[in-house]
Amino acid sequence: MILKELKSLEEMLEQLPVLQELYPSLTIEAYEKDLINMLPNNQYGQIAVFEGETCLGLTGYWIGTKLWCGKYLEIDNLIVSEKQRSTGVGKRMFEYLAVKATQENCTMMALDSYTSNFKAHKFFYNQSFAPKGFHFIRVLKNEGIR
DSSP states (O other), X not given: OEEEXXXXXXXXXXXXXXXXXXXXXXXHHHHHHHHHHHGGGSOEEEEEEEETTEEEEEEEEEEEEETTTEEEEEEEEEEEOGGGTTTXXXXXXXXXXXXXXXXXXXXXXXXXXXXXXXXXXXXHHHTTOOOOSOOOOOOSOSTTOO
16 A cells, blocks of 8 residues: 555546545536635645555545644545455554644644544544534535535
8 A cells, every 4th residue: 555645636636436435426527626726725635545556545634723723734535445444544544644744733633524424433533533522514505515
């Protein structure tokens, strides 16, 4: 297994099939449009784990700053291909991002998870994550929410 930072729009777009395991309705057009909006901020990145040319899992991450915690790294859309779960792929990405967050002088790492995703919660606990609060949302437009 090789972990790689995906640096270009093209590299990220090539991994669409893995993202579609989580978001089956995500089209290449919508994914490209979202990435074009996200990448210029220079605070969004992606990493992926490969075996040969096959992507086994990927995650996006944001580096930001908030008043209550200072600089932080937020894990975004962690996906491990269903056939690769429990093989160390997710753990490898978490370890890499923990080093990156430390190098970036972040005070913490964060992630959001659907309340019904119990298998993922167990994994997150095993990676030393714990719930700190609630992430409240107010939907203003159903279209575009995956």
